[in-house]
Amino acid sequence: MAILGHIIKGAIQLADNITSKPNHIEAQQNVLKDLLNTASKTQFGKYYKFDELLQSKTLAIDFAQSIPYHDYNDMQNKWWKKNHEGEHNVTWPGSPSYFALSSGTTGKESKRIPVTNDMISAIRGSGIKQVLSLNNFEVSANFFEKEIMMLGSSTDLTERKDHKLEGEISGISANNIPFWFRPYYKPGDDIAKIDSWDKRVKQIAEQAKNWDIGALSGIPSWIELMLEKVIAHHNVKNIHDIWPNLQVYTSGGVAFGPYEKSFKALMGKPVTVIDTYLASEGYIATQVRPGTDAMQLNTDQGIYFEFVPFKPEYIKPDGSLVADAPSITIADVQLNQDYVLVISTVSGAWRYLIGDTIEFANIEEAEIKITGRTKFFLNTVGSQLSVNKMDDAMRHLEDKFDAKIKEYTISATKDDENEFYHTWYLGSLLNEKDTIIAEALDEFLKQANKNYKVARGKSLKGVKVNVVKPEVFHNWSAHNKKKGGQVKMERVMGEEKFKEWEAFVIETTT
Template identity: 65%
Template structure:
């Protein structure tokens, strides 16, 4: 039975060995040049004179000095709205997008509608092939390549809106999978089209015994919920009792480490975790080798990258960049320094603030880790806490107290005594003492961040911790956005949003 798998594995290994490693810097300049060439006759390209940029001596420098930064709200207000309001074409990319990716992001209830061009779908398809090819670098047996893959995304039942369709990017991608892959793909077209998350997961649980799943793919928080449902429905001790050949989990969109401990409790044996970076705006990076938890930027795939140093003076309160924030190209980045990621893409996003912060862990291989979100930067009283530092502190609590904390949210606000405190809500199903966790969390943050330590000696009075069930976070997302898909929990809230959260927690009791 493993013969077919051996053939597939051999073909993948041959392709991987025959595909030459490109020159990253040349690839990126070529991507930018192609983007400018293809879009030079669009409204956007004419407005910013892409023809002149293409004829300049240094197109990277000229591009950066000519085109301003755009976050979603700015580019939608100035450009993308024309697709919907005026039925326009050739706005920021040639033609009209056949799809729009709906994304609620991590804050707010208002959905974003991000154009997805045919060129972007092709770029995502090629990135997917790169990911499959990279499996030859992992120690996987031949029979793995005969197993089925559970892709837990949003519904593939896309909504028809005039001449285009709308849905989350995972649903758009799954609705465009190649025909030869469909026999491997689970939960299958019929179940994948179910819009309601709970109904879809119920159907997955009911059918789980009919599938031989070798790999999982999806966001960790929702994958955990699905696995728990399958385990509960079939009265199992762990997921390997029903899917004994499960060997790989492809995570995406968020750092896996905060979920690792709770995720592993659902397994009967260790599996290979592989990170990917598929955002609503494009497939940006993938892990292509074992022995690391970093991802390699896809530098020849229709996305041009720029990087803004992640420093408080360059970040506005809403997570946008200040006008004087400097952007640097790939060659000027440095290892272990945090950057705000900017992308220009084959869907007509230009110098677009995707909202994530990253750091390079290996410059030679151009490998990165997602470290947080620009909006999840807590600096109300000078503490300068990024999500990366928060995640590290939470991990230290898990190790010290032998507990699992898959989710958290924090805000800075004044207490009844008029002093500023950091108020944390930690999700855990384990027995723990909030006061002990508060002291340990405060200590860990002082040790890891000198700015936090200084703030604690001045304007920041202390840390207050409350413990809630992980289900509270899932219910909050369901009430404010939607379950499943690309939805991620916000980690840092402003005072107004945090008051809503606390009221929600109170109402659930």
């Protein structure tokens, strides 16, 4: 009998029973006040007169009117660069403990996002919330005695000249796990520090039978590739032949939906999938209950959220916001509306554009779904395709053709006659002709998106599909020196990047 597991599960149930249901509006009001109070004596706080703001009876409104939107370049060039020059109390008291290298999508130069001790504490608090929410899911008592495989970036952080450490947020988080958790943490410190993703996974595969894994955590594409390596190394049918007690997978980084079919193919029995939203800027949201794939915003853990309706008149070509784009608080959000997510945090990000768009699935529960990136909405000739609609299209193709599509990317291209097409690359072993797949994809999107249907009747000439092996996408990541960790494939590529991609595909597949 799992005695320790029963004790831990009982403690979680008790904690859940005595914890009151959160009031997300009040929580956000308190977070905003705390942020302004704490940062009032910083250079940023003095410049924007936080002390005066705190006297306001309409704090959220005056905060939004007083402080402009910032993207990374704004924060970096005007403020955060001072941290690198040794200045203190810039946008948050003291000096950041770490800098998170934001891997973003392949081919991009890494950003350096400050991570303070307060943010580490906030991430830990959100992690505890995630653990407590397991009481809502069907997991057995023995689960709480099993080990957890956290497949992120290397924990061997780089020391800068100013003695600050930098690495991806998953590596920073793994470096700060509580001492009591370390006996459960796999692959363990030695393997987690290996910089090469391929070498790290090779070590995981070789050691896999020595571990009793109950949970997995990581980005779906890299988790799948790791599982495939483990299965192949031990010549078994599925991962449960190696880890029979695997019960939970916490997915992050991207929507799990497009990977669901291929992920299940690696399993021997059902696994509970829990979506999470951990970005370089903080732990944004986590799924807290079954029956939905929406995630609850972490409204009481050091992040203040604002929401800008995602409308063409508010968005610049580079994905940033026009200065007078209106924002609203969590008190005024609506269903069936895409919002640009804006955050202010305990790491000194202020009215910061994280680059994601979301929609609310349940307002009372503050539950959201990621709908895309501000730069990744494909709006050529008015098609207005969001990533979630693209994901839905991939699931439709999987069902229609009984296949798995592990990755995809898309770009708006022109033919020799200057006609616009949507050109797709699918990472799959699909055997159907590309033209047949294109027709099915086109018909689905016409039904799913009225703007796309209108565009197809006007300036959007058609759809082109190219099926390549899934490893082409993995090799592209490696080619850009961004394999594993928090790396996500670009779903929508601009013209120049797409030319590089197509040249790479031709070079590596012919």
